[in-house]
Structures are given as C-alpha cells and as structure tokens.
Amino acid sequence: MGQLYSSIFVVVVGVLGCVAYFFGTNWLLKLVFPIRGVSNEQMARNIRRAAAIRxxxxxxxxxxxLGLYLVYPVFESVALSLHDRSGENFVGLSNYIWLVQDTEFRESLFNNLLWLLVVPAASTFFGLVIAAMTDKVSWGNIAKSLVFMPMAISFIGASIIWKFIYDYRAEGVEQIGLLNAIVEFFGGSPHAWITIPFWNNFFLMIILIWIQTGFAMVILSAALRGIPEETVEAAVLDGANGIQIFFKILIPQIWGTIAVVWTTITITVLKVFDIVLAMTNGQWNSQVLANMMFDWMFRGGGDFGRGAAIAVVIMVAVIPVMVWNIRQANAQMEGR
Known part of the structure; x- marks a missing residue:
C-alpha cells in the first residue's frame, strides 16, 4: 500500500505542478509584458513578444x-565506448574490434535480424487484417478493444503471462502450461519450448507480436476509415471482388500508414530487451543486443566500455529507421 500511496502522491504533485507552471508562466508574461495601462503601440509589441516567448x-x-536524459547520455555512451571496463582509461576502438570478433555479439546480431524480419511483418499483417475484418461489423469495437488490450500490459507483465503458457513439467506430471496441456491432450509429448535453440526465438517473438498487433490495428483502422467510399463503390461497380478491393484499392491508399506502422514496430524490435530478459535471459541461443548490453554494463562487475559500445551499435541501427519514420509521418500529415 505504501507504493500505491507514493504513486498517487507523485501523480497528484506532477499534475498540480504542471497546472501551477502553466498559470505561473502566463502570469509572469503578463507581468513582464503588460497589455493594460500602456499605449496601443506598446500593447501590440508586448503581445507579439509574449506570443514569441510563450x-x-x-x-x-x-x-x-530531453537534454539531460537523452542527448547527454548519447555523448557519454560514445565516450565510454572508447574507454576500458572502468571507464577511466582510453582504449580507442578496441571495444568495437572486440565486438566484431565476439561470438555472442554475432549471435545477438543474427537474432535481432531474425526479430526484424518476423515481428514487424507479422504485427502489421495481423493488425491490417483485423482492422479490415472488424471495420464493418457491429461488434467491431469490442473486438478491437480485446485485441488492443495487450498494449496496456508491460513487456515484463506480458512475458510472465506467456511463461505460464510455455511452462514445462516433466512427462507424467500434470502440465500447468497451456501449450503443453494442449499438446498432451492431442497425444503429444510436452517440451521446454523456450529452451529449444533457434526456435525459441520465434516463441519469444509471439509475445511481442501479441502486444504490437493492437497498436498496428488501431492506426491502420483509422487509415482505412479515411479512405473515400467512392473508390470502393467504383471498384464494386466494375466487378471487383473482396480480395481485389482489399489488395488493389484499400492497401495502395494507406501504404504510407502501413510503412509508418512497420518502421515504428521495427524501432521497438531493435530495442527489444524485457521479453528476452524475463523469459530466457539470453540463454539457449536467444541473446539479443539490448540484453547483451545490459549483461556487460551491469553484471559480472560491469564493463562500461564494452556495454557502451553495444549501446552505440543499437543507437546507430535505430537512427536511420527513426529518421525515415519521422519523414514518412510528416509527409503523410502534409498530404503528400
């Protein structure tokens, strides 16, 4: 209960602080640039100045x-990546040379690429299909709410839920894991699914797909509703069937939105950490870059140099996708 009270207190103080800051800054502007008791020329000048400063x-x-928690850490991480494990002695590019030669880094890079190939594509596809299927039915909003619900769960919370689904008990013992219970029901043998090298990556990906499908569905559903009905009606009159309308009429008109959703999920995948940490902690060949960075930075005594070098690699991988995403979003808003 103490944590609950502390959280409520922080929220209340934060909201009241924002309100006080809003009214306080406006009051200060009116005090510095008054609009009463001055000439019309001075009043107009004060209004322009206040509008420019507000x-x-x-x-x-x-x-x-942003400067304190985003910009500064970027420069500090780059600097740390050029130093030894203590962060005190300059070693140049030694940490990056180690990365290229390290087997675990190559495994993590391969797994990240695997996640990039599967998760954005699957999440966007399922989100698009669900958005299209629920758009014209009376109970569509209820279905969308259920699909979107996993977005309200933290990655750690979702991982715990799926840990119960993948749970394994020895053969002959009653299975509490949903997947193994179904396998046994159909006469199969239970398996420790998340310990199977290579394939366990896909079992972990399902968790993120389950979460991100709701995000993709909401954005794509809004895009589908923005398509002019005239284009669909014209296609129907020309004899197009449902599949042709979907692929040749609807998708081309929302392709920009699909690309933005795809790249947004891609950025999330590049930073995936919580799911791997909670489910396998990188064991059984399931390691990813963010979890590897966490291990080197904070575990085993900590190696600030190598941990920072991995963090820089992740940042460099994310930046191009993020820039392209922002450009696409801006282009869409401008109607291009």
Missing part, C-alpha cells in the same frame, strides 16, 4: 529533460 516556456521543461 511556446519556449512550455517547451523548456521538455527540452531540458
């Missing part, structure tokens, strides 16, 4: 936190 007052806290 956005920066509201952006100021956000920019400060």
């Amino acid at each position: 956005p920066w007052l509201f952006l100021g806290p956000a920019l400060s936190f």
